[in-house]
Amino acid sequence: MSVQSAFRHEDVTFGNAFDAYPTRLSDATGSLWQDRKDAVVKGRAEDGPLSRDQLARFERDGFLFEPHFLVDDEVGELRRELAALLERDDFRGRDFSITEPDSQEIRSLFAVHFLSERFRRLAEDPRLTGRARQIVGGDVYVHQSRINYKPGFHGKGFNWHSDFETWHAEDGMPEMHAVSASIVLTDNHHYNGPLMLIPGSHKVFVHCLGETPEDHHKQSLKSQEFGVPSHEALRRLIDANGIEAPTGAAGGLLLFDCNTLHGSNANMSPDPRSNAFFVYNRRDNACHTPYGAKRPRPSFLAHAPDEVWTPDTH
Numbered sequence: 001m002s003v004q005s006a007f008r009h010e011d012v013t014f015g016n017a018f019d020a021y022p023t024r025l026s027d028a029t030g031s032l033w034q035d036r037k038d039a040v041v042k043g044r045a046e047d048g049p050l051s052r053d054q055l056a057r058f059e060r061d062g063f064l065f066e067p068h069f070l071v072d073d074e075v076g077e078l079r080r081e082l083a084a085l086l087e088r089d090d091f092r093g094r095d096f097s098i099t100e101p102d103s104q105e106i107r108s109l110f111a112v113h114f115l116s117e118r119f120r121r122l123a124e125d126p127r128l129t130g131r132a133r134q135i136v137g138g139d140v141y142v143h144q145s146r147i148n149y150k151p152g153f154h155g156k157g158f159n160w161h162s163d164f165e166t167w168h169a170e171d172g173m174p175e176m177h178a179v180s181a182s183i184v185l186t187d188n189h190h191y192n193g194p195l196m197l198i199p200g201s202h203k204v205f206v207h208c209l210g211e212t213p214e215d216h217h218k219q220s221l222k223s224q225e226f227g228v229p230s231h232e233a234l235r236r237l238i239d240a241n242g243i244e245a246p247t248g249a250a251g252g253l254l255l256f257d258c259n260t261l262h263g264s265n266a267n268m269s270p271d272p273r274s275n276a277f278f279v280y281n282r283r284d285n286a287c288h289t290p291y292g293a294k295r296p297r298p299s300f301l302a303h304a305p306d307e308v309w310t311p312d313t314h
Contacts, residue, residue: 024292042137062202062260065246069253132280143281155267169292177282178258
């Protein structure tokens with residue numbers, strides 16, 4: 001990173017847990033961010049399918065895009081399964097089914113590897129788990145899964161954020177030993193709201209302001225307002241590193257570090273955008289008491305190792 005921390009920010013103790021990444025702060029005193037304490041890539045090229053060059057790019061940028069990760073037949077099968085899930089009337093109105101902010105059109109289905117056998121097989125595919133183990137340096141489990149659907153013309157965007165900030169504050173994830181795998185199920189181009197990332201932003205942890213509201217997930221999954229970086233922090237990071245939006249045909253794989261700042265614009269085209277999303281957390285980094293919320297989020301958002309979740313799980 002070419003941008004350095006403005007001030008030193010001390011570690012704190014939250015409840016019974018030492019908090020190496022304090023956030024949801026009451027005021028803006030201190031630094032905009034702190035340096036990351038955890039290594040980014042913990043494994044070696046010899047440990048998995050990613051090459052030394054690919055690991056170096058992930059280390060540098062905080063993400064890696066692999067076009068043509070899946071073949072056309074696999075993409076077609078997953079898209080048919082996605083369509084069937086989105087048409088399930090019994091999923092509408094459920095807590096794990098998130099609709100657009102101003103309509104009843106489904107934008108996300110969480111715990112999808114428990115809702116669908118086909119997506120369970122994808123989550124457990126060695127091509128994905130091998131990459132995840134290689135990056136985080138140990139055995140993994142699925143902390144979160146979902147399918148995202150951004151309909152043409154109506155799909156809303158999502159504010160800049162670090163997933164780890166949310167998982168740390170609201171789920172109790174201790175350290176940055178997690179990686180997200182996003183598989184593109186429809187062609188991504190610059191007009192249908194592709195994911196945008198700030199290269200190198202994973203190397204600092206941006207402190208966010210504001211106490212976490214009660215049941216914050218009910219609002220944040222539609223439009224996140226707490227746990228988002230300040231405009232000043234974003235301006236400085238983007239000035240130093242720019243913005244990238246990987247695009248390409250359906251079947252591509254985007255791997256990104258849990259702390260990489262990312263967001264998306266609204267879909268301004270007639271073409272829908274959809275993806276399957278799996279978060280792989282290292283097993284010894286399992287969540288416990290939240291660092292910045294009064295209670296953990298529901299289990300459909302944050303699975304425990306070896307958990308068996310059903311739609312009736314509370």
